Amino acid sequence: MIASMFVVGPAGSGKSTFSAAFREWMVKNEYETIMVNLDPGAEILPYVPDVDVRDLVSLEDVMSEYGLGPNGAQIVAADMVANYVEDIKREVDSYDADYVIYDTAGQLELFAFRAASNFIVDSLGEDRAMLAFMFDPALAKSPTGFVSLLLLSATVHFRFYKPYINVLSKVDLLSDEEVENIARWSEDWDSLYESLINDNPTMQRELNIELFKTLENMDVFRRLIPTSARMFYGYDEVYRVLQLSFAGGEDLEKR
Numbered sequence: 001m002i003a004s005m006f007v008v009g010p011a012g013s014g015k016s017t018f019s020a021a022f023r024e025w026m027v028k029n030e031y032e033t034i035m036v037n038l039d040p041g042a043e044i045l046p047y048v049p050d051v052d053v054r055d056l057v058s059l060e061d062v063m064s065e066y067g068l069g070p071n072g073a074q075i076v077a078a079d080m081v082a083n084y085v086e087d088i089k090r091e092v093d094s095y096d097a098d099y100v101i102y103d104t105a106g107q108l109e110l111f112a113f114r115a116a117s118n119f120i121v122d123s124l125g126e127d128r129a130m131l132a133f134m135f136d137p138a139l140a141k142s143p144t145g146f147v148s149l150l151l152l153s154a155t156v157h158f159r160f161y162k163p164y165i166n167v168l169s170k171v172d173l174l175s176d177e178e179v180e181n182i183a184r185w186s187e188d189w190d191s192l193y194e195s196l197i198n199d200n201p202t203m204q205r206e207l208n209i210e211l212f213k214t215l216e217n218m219d220v221f222r223r224l225i226p227t228s229a230r231m232f233y234g235y236d237e238v239y240r241v242l243q244l245s246f247a248g249g250e251d252l253e254k255r
């Protein structure tokens with residue numbers, strides 16, 4: 001049985017680079033892993049995909065066929081991927097891999113907020129699908145940015161209702177202190193609330209502490225896994241959490 005990871009997150013958050021680096025870590029550790037590009041609009045990818053949706057859905061064809069500009073075509077193309085799920089699945093199965101990493105569309109809303117995506121994840125991931133949500137450090141390092149990403153990640157979770165992990169990308173761009181702060185916020189809403197109020201005391205009026213308690217009850221606070229493709233760092237922890245989710249920590253049929 002294949003385990004699938006769908007990598008999602010805002011534009012430029014590091015999805016494709018994370019996917020490529022994690023695949024490299026997996027292959028180095030002898031886990032049979034393939035990469036699927038699910039973004040019909042991707043121009044340049046930092047990896048060579050084993051399965052590429054651009055072979056099935058071409059953004060340029062969609063633009064000329066439907067008389068659309070690039071933005072409208074991205075939406076139509078994202079939905080059209082659902083028509084080719086069986087073809088993608090057949091190609092994925094032909095590799096006989098244990099793990100599949102799916103790199104998703106650049107714009108988060110093209111993946112997370114389209115009805116077609118639920119069908120795509122359910123069909124391709126079956127009952128062993130996990131989502132990895134990318135936190136871009138440029139936003140995550142401020143308390144307000146962190147809360148925004150936390151809410152966005154929770155929203156994506158509600159859309160798919162699959163096991164998910166939150167990943168902090170590009171930690172080589174942060175100081176040790178910034179990484180520590182972000183890691184603390186991810187596990188302790190008290191410290192996040194304190195940092196928010198310290199940053200902007202007027203927020204106390206609008207930000208009810210009950211909101212944070214609710215977020216905690218919703219289980220959105222979970223350890224944010226720090227990674228860096230540049231330093232090739234953090235992928236052992238990503239793998240550990242993936243395994244915990246699917247196999248209670250045991251390796252899946254390692255060969």
Ligand SMILES: Nc1nc2c(ncn2[C@@H]2O[C@H](COP(=O)(O)OP(=O)(O)OP(=O)(O)O)[C@@H](O)[C@H]2O)c(=O)[nH]1
Pocket residue numbers: 009010011012013014015016017018105106107169170171172173227228229230231
């Ligand atoms: N310093 C550093 N830069 C990174 C790292 N990962 C990604 N980047 C850079 O961040 C930018 C965006 O990375 P991508 O992997 O293309 O991000 P994405 O989310 O796939 O982007 P779109 O699909 O275009 O939305 C690129 O310039 C990458 O080189 C990292 O670990 N460290």
Ligand SMILES: [Mg+2]
Pocket residue numbers: 015016017039042103104105106
């Ligand atoms: Mg990308």
